[in-house]
């Protein structure tokens with residue numbers, strides 16, 4: 001740990017924001033072991049404060065809460081909570097400024113704005129307080145404590161260049177030699193003296209990423225799953241490994257078992273993933289002893305609901321409904337993110353934080369059959385990854401009859417390889433569709449730098 005005091009080596013003394021973060025972390029190091037019932041009792045206390053604030057300050061919520069039988073000053077119960085209707089992205093989008101509080105308690109800090117396209121492509125804009133940001137940072141520190149072997153390690157980051165970088169930093173990050181900073185920055189550097197950070201923009205070729213990684217021999221890589229897939233493809237074809245590497249941390253897109261297996265096969269390291277959204281903050285972190293995800297109950301309430309809005313039992317998939325507990329600037333009460341997840345049971349690690357076995361895909365990862373039936377679509381990444389020429393791919397529903405598989409390839413596919421791609425699609429979808437293969441050099445990312453595995457050009461359906 002670093003010390004905030006000049007010429008002072010030991011024992012470390014933290015002051016300022018780092019001290020606040022570590023004091024909070026001390027509490028979180030206990031609450032992770034609490035029982036589910038203990039956690040829910042405290043969540044209800046925080047929800048009571050949030051709901052009371054929303055009924056008094058935001059007419060949009062006051063009307064919805066009154067309709068659910070919740071009046072200002074009445075005690076909140078889990079029964080009354082379950083009567084609050086789910087808030088969809090479209091409702092958030094159309095309510096616009098009506099969802100923002102004109103004023104929040106001064107001790108919640110300043111307010112900023114974040115926008116998210118999410119996984120459904122419905123853009124939403126919310127305001128966030130400094131208090132909500134503090135909870136975000138506290139979860140980042142918890143992720144470090146759960147998963148990082150050493151904070152003095154070196155880190156290669158391959159993401160879209162942040163907007164707050166200086167022009168010189170942006171230019172460096174977008175060049176093939178990248179940008180090097182002495183420390184990781186962010187909330188980690190408020191607490192520890194971290195190792196160096198080497199960053200390169202993700203809008204470059206796999207060969208450039210891999211040369212950059214070899215040049216810096218990092219202990220950790222931080223990137224998106226679709227970028228990782230490109231790196232693994234390139235490394236496997238060239239027989240490249242990174243001997244110093246300990247783990248790959250990811251963000252943004254979903255990590256599936258096939259990618260975890262491929263990463264172990266090719267580079268011999270594990271993936272550390274989490275589940276977050278700009279408008280809600282962190283939702284879940286990977287368990288330190290498995291690939292399941294622990295809900296961050298101290299910062300948000302997560303409900304996994306079926307189509308009739310009842311909680312699903314463990315082992316079953318449902319819609320992810322999130323309520324961030326501390327953001328009074330734009331309260332999101334029972335917000336439907338647009339993702340689906342499989343609810344878990346008690347985790348063998350002993351933590352009481354609820355478990356999500358996996359994020360099973362985004363609601364948009366559905367294709368519609370000619371008869372109108374919607375099907376969740378899982379592509380067999382592992383079979384496709386065996387075709388060495390395929391660097392990346394995207395499945396696009398063009399209309400009710402036609403599916404296009406867009407493939408970024410290193411060379412034209414052989415007839416046998418093209419037949420394998422078709423067979424993977426038929427195995428997943430049946431024979432309802434004409435399947436066309438088309439080829440490109442590289443598949444365009446979204447503005448947020450994501451590569452959605454499935455995209456639909458059908459007129460958008462209500463969510």
Ligand SMILES: [Zn+2]
Pocket residue numbers: 287288289290294347348349350351
């Ligand atoms: Zn666990």
